[in-house]
Amino acid sequence: MPTETVQPGKASLLYDPKIRGYVYQAALLAVVGFLLYSAASNAITNLRAQKIASGFGFWHNAAGFDVNQKLIPFSASGSTYGEAFYVGLLNTLLVASIGIVLSTFLGFFVGVARLSSNWVLSKLAMIYVEVIRNLPLLLQLFFWYNAVLKPLPNPRQSIDLHFFGLGWPSPLLTGLMAIAAGLAWLLYKSSDRLANSDRDRGLVKLVSGVVLTVATVIWLVYSGILHVVSSGFLLNNRGLYLPDPQLGPGGSLIVWTFLIGIVASIIFRVWARKQQEATGKQYPVGWIALGLIVVLPFFVYLVTGRPVSFIYPEIAGFNLRGGIQIFPEFVALLLGLTTYTAGFIAEVVRAGILAVSKGQTEAANALGLRAGPTLKLVVIPQAMRVIIPPLTSNYLNLTKNSSLAVAIGYPDLVQVFTGTVLNQTGQAVEVVAITMAVYLTISLVTSFFMNIYNKRMALVER
Amino acid sequence: MTDATLENSPYAFVRKETLPQETAPLSVAGPLAWVRANLFSGPVNSILTLLCVYIVVTTVPEMVRFYFIDAVWSGTNRDACLADKIGRPVGACWAYIADRFQYFIYGSYPVPQRWRVNIVFAMFALGVVWLLWERAPLKKVGLFFFFVMLPIGAYVLLLGGPNAEGFLRWLIILTLVLMVVYLVLSFVPALARFWIGPAFLAVEEAQPPWKRFYRPKRLILLSLVVFGLIAILADTIGLPRVDTGLWGGMTVTFLIAAVGIVFSLPLGVILALGRRSRLPIIQLLSVIFIEFVRGVPLITVLFMANTMLPLFVPQEYSPDRLLRPLVGVALFAAAYMAEVIRGGLQAMPKGQYEGAMSLGLGYWQMMRLIILPQALRIVIPGIVNTFIGLFKDTTLVTIVGIFDFLRTIEATLVDPTWATPTTRATGYAFAAMFYFLCCWGMSRYSISVEKRMAAGQKR
Numbered sequence: 001m002p003t004e005t006v007q008p009g010k011a012s013l014l015y016d017p018k019i020r021g022y023v024y025q026a027a028l029l030a031v032v033g034f035l036l037y038s039a040a041s042n043a044i045t046n047l048r049a050q051k052i053a054s055g056f057g058f059w060h061n062a063a064g065f066d067v068n069q070k071l072i073p074f075s076a077s078g079s080t081y082g083e084a085f086y087v088g089l090l091n092t093l094l095v096a097s098i099g100i101v102l103s104t105f106l107g108f109f110v111g112v113a114r115l116s117s118n119w120v121l122s123k124l125a126m127i128y129v130e131v132i133r134n135l136p137l138l139l140q141l142f143f144w145y146n147a148v149l150k151p152l153p154n155p156r157q158s159i160d161l162h163f164f165g166l167g168w169p170s171p172l173l174t175g176l177m178a179i180a181a182g183l184a185w186l187l188y189k190s191s192d193r194l195a196n197s198d199r200d201r202g203l204v205k206l207v208s209g210v211v212l213t214v215a216t217v218i219w220l221v222y223s224g225i226l227h228v229v230s231s232g233f234l235l236n237n238r239g240l241y242l243p244d245p246q247l248g249p250g251g252s253l254i255v256w257t258f259l260i261g262i263v264a265s266i267i268f269r270v271w272a273r274k275q276q277e278a279t280g281k282q283y284p285v286g287w288i289a290l291g292l293i294v295v296l297p298f299f300v301y302l303v304t305g306r307p308v309s310f311i312y313p314e315i316a317g318f319n320l321r322g323g324i325q326i327f328p329e330f331v332a333l334l335l336g337l338t339t340y341t342a343g344f345i346a347e348v349v350r351a352g353i354l355a356v357s358k359g360q361t362e363a364a365n366a367l368g369l370r371a372g373p374t375l376k377l378v379v380i381p382q383a384m385r386v387i388i389p390p391l392t393s394n395y396l397n398l399t400k401n402s403s404l405a406v407a408i409g410y411p412d413l414v415q416v417f418t419g420t421v422l423n424q425t426g427q428a429v430e431v432v433a434i435t436m437a438v439y440l441t442i443s444l445v446t447s448f449f450m451n452i453y454n455k456r457m458a459l460v461e462r
Numbered sequence: 463m464t465d466a467t468l469e470n471s472p473y474a475f476v477r478k479e480t481l482p483q484e485t486a487p488l489s490v491a492g493p494l495a496w497v498r499a500n501l502f503s504g505p506v507n508s509i510l511t512l513l514c515v516y517i518v519v520t521t522v523p524e525m526v527r528f529y530f531i532d533a534v535w536s537g538t539n540r541d542a543c544l545a546d547k548i549g550r551p552v553g554a555c556w557a558y559i560a561d562r563f564q565y566f567i568y569g570s571y572p573v574p575q576r577w578r579v580n581i582v583f584a585m586f587a588l589g590v591v592w593l594l595w596e597r598a599p600l601k602k603v604g605l606f607f608f609f610v611m612l613p614i615g616a617y618v619l620l621l622g623g624p625n626a627e628g629f630l631r632w633l634i635i636l637t638l639v640l641m642v643v644y645l646v647l648s649f650v651p652a653l654a655r656f657w658i659g660p661a662f663l664a665v666e667e668a669q670p671p672w673k674r675f676y677r678p679k680r681l682i683l684l685s686l687v688v689f690g691l692i693a694i695l696a697d698t699i700g701l702p703r704v705d706t707g708l709w710g711g712m713t714v715t716f717l718i719a720a721v722g723i724v725f726s727l728p729l730g731v732i733l734a735l736g737r738r739s740r741l742p743i744i745q746l747l748s749v750i751f752i753e754f755v756r757g758v759p760l761i762t763v764l765f766m767a768n769t770m771l772p773l774f775v776p777q778e779y780s781p782d783r784l785l786r787p788l789v790g791v792a793l794f795a796a797a798y799m800a801e802v803i804r805g806g807l808q809a810m811p812k813g814q815y816e817g818a819m820s821l822g823l824g825y826w827q828m829m830r831l832i833i834l835p836q837a838l839r840i841v842i843p844g845i846v847n848t849f850i851g852l853f854k855d856t857t858l859v860t861i862v863g864i865f866d867f868l869r870t871i872e873a874t875l876v877d878p879t880w881a882t883p884t885t886r887a888t889g890y891a892f893a894a895m896f897y898f899l900c901c902w903g904m905s906r907y908s909i910s911v912e913k914r915m916a917a918g919q920k921r
Contacts (some may be wrong), residue, residue: 025743032747039774046773118507119500120514134901135894136854138861142896146875147886152665208496213508254809400759407861418765428769436766443757 043429050426058425059085065420067411069327078189080186081421088416094444095330095412096399099337103398104391106338107345114350117192125346133344137401142338145332145408150237152328155320158236172298234313234320240331241313241323248307258297265289298358329410333402341398352387353379384457392450403439413438528553528884529891543882554888558880562674566875566892569710569851569865578701579713582616586716594907596914606681611688613724616717619690623703627696630689637685644678656677687914697742706784710865712896714784718791718866723849725792731838736828737800738807748800755797762857763790768862787859795852802844806837839915846908857897868893 047054059082066076071090074083113125132140153159189321234241247255265288272283301308313323329355364374405412406419413435422431488494501511532553534543541547543555559566568576589612592604619624647653689754695701709717712872738746767790772780781789810833818828838845860869871889874880 021741025741028744028747042776043770043773046777049777116507116510117500117503118510118514120518122509124514124517130902131898134850134905136857136868136897137858139890139893139897141870142868145892147890151883151886190781206502209502209505209508213502213505213512216505217509229696232872403759403761404858404861406761414759414761414765418762422765422769428773429728432762432770436754436762439759439762440754440757 056430058427067416069330069411074228079085084421085387088411088413092402092412095333096402099334099398100395102338103345104339106342108349110346113348115353129343129346138404141332141336141404141408144335149328149332152235152237155236155238156315158234160234172294177428181212181215183359184208184215188212202425239328240326241320243310244324246309246311248309250304253304254297254300257300261296263290284455316415329408332408333405333410337398341394344394348387350389352383355386356382356409388454388457392447396446399442400439470794500546540880542883555882558888559892562874565872567712569741569870572704572709575704578619582619585615603680603684609724615688615692622701630693634689637682639913641682642774644682706782711870712867714857714865715867718859719853720790721788722795726795728798729796730803731795733800734803734807737804752797752800755794760794760858761861763794764858764862771806784864787862788865798848802841802848806841810837816874843908843912850904853900
């Protein structure tokens, strides 16, 4: 039988994948290069025809416009376009960083609430997520700015958030509430002994639980939490006015104690973890941190003779004087970004928690861990692996979405730089390129750090 | 004797009949137990429940009162919605929505020409139903209709004028030429050797001529019908030019969304393939484009399109004001689409590629016939999600001065004819309903697709 050997043979150059690859790439490069070249040459011709100078010479020209919210000194008379850029950039970073923190808290709360066994709470969380995620952010910003904040009364008729107008609680009511709460708690605890059947026991627990709850809520509210939090808060169509804290002599000591407390608690936490790994002994990290960060500065505050005073905003003519003014544009943008992003973070958190298998919870329970430690030590760490990557992109989205500020007039980077500066100078190429470069840098830096964090949290497999 | 049974037992305490069943304790079953387990299972839960109930009780009745009970449903100007004019508290001013409804849909599109927009809406609805309805026939023809016929038809119908009619004439001639080519190829299949591999040619040749190349036949027929209908319309009623500056409302919103999806899907496929290509330059260019676009906000892309696009092309070809954001949105959506599709490509098992190669398929045949159909099917939910995002993002064109749906609402809010204290709340509620229905409907659809595909994967 003659064996036929098939010679691979030299394929025609036309069908050689390597050659084809080179040809394709060369063709693509040529097309892209031609597009870039013709775009650039067209741009040069057009700019020349419109008599617009190219280059970054405008950076040091006087700006001639003012910005209401500025973190660095800026004025219409003396400042340059370059400084306008920094004002806008700082405002973007400010709203993005506060928004990230707030939306993380709200998002985690809503995400956990959707998984709660509490029926009303989970349904409300579901409605929140569905509504927020299915409406355009711009519409929500318009809503917050035009429909909620703009119709507020003028400064003379500011709404005083001081305790929502409830006044101080009467001692009698406080006492009655305390007694009711105490009795209800006793009843709740001893319902097993008081009742004969399961049915009665359930009833007693239900009734005493409700009474206890009502009493506690009213009592908490009336014991002045709101009073402490909201005194001197004024709200009107020019924004939110907060008391301006002034540090008297020795006041900086409190700030220093606070900072030292934070550092000390971090050090203590590291030490406690090492101790636990070495000896198995656990330390009350949370309580000690609370003591160092909250109680110690408060103690210093009392010892140094209460050196913190507040300048409260007050009506002067047609405006308010004193206090810290937070502009409505900032409030609207922050509210919109926070609630919008929280809707997405909630779903990320929910997916992450659901991704942890039920067996993990059961195993933790079998080891004798209670619900709190189970969540903290077993479920959340594993959920974080699933949560972190999409959480990162939500943070980036929030930062990018802060550019919608231009629609409601919050002076962020896009509004100040790509809006006003571009209009005044007409240097579209430079201005848009700088703006895009800023956002690209923020994106890349954020993902770089989140990737490091992600790597640390990732599951180490064989 | 061991015949002791229950009946003759001497012991009286042996019970002879079963007890009647007792109802379960209230703390275990029934509404009360449900309330306890789901609402008041502990102090924290109880507080949360009461807080939630408080929120619901304070907001829902108030909203019902505002939007329904106290609402004004008819009227011709702001007097109908002023509390002191009609002598009762006024809630939402739906009369304003009813009065301005046409404007919200068509913007400033000339009234006698609005039937053209309606035809495009009908075509759009037909295409959407065709593609989304699971059991609709001729899905591939539907794809062709949505991705080719609809954009061309919408362009000719909406814009009109001599340019569009010339374009239409050219298209009809092209289609006729294609038809002739198809007829020739069907009877002389050897001519098709250039773009059909020999293996396929053998299959085609085994069939009678009228069955060969059956797909292009349907597509060409469909094109002829659609173009013919539009041409008849143009001839009988006439399609005068309507400048894009007059377009507005939902028309523009749907237009941007449709252009976004129509162009971003194929572009996204190409970018995703480019990103996974082994040719370094193609890969690098794709990565740069995708990461660059995904790293910047849509607004800056729109600003770039608005201010820089006219600079990059010769003055005489300066793009239309509506075209600029369309380009921006399409490029932006393409980058996001590319990442979604890349996910689908990565999910394909290697065996699929190897199987395709062992059949002797080339790169494009492998992608077109084996990989992409499966990969795209996996990522349908992701594509729908991207599309929901795109639909919400269409509102941003407001910022560069295009009259989309949200902008028309904003414009009517400052119009003194309807300026009342409650107009704003009504307008935003209407916009919210519109966007919510569209987006929520899409997300429901993607969930149902996901479930349907999960059912196929279940063992």
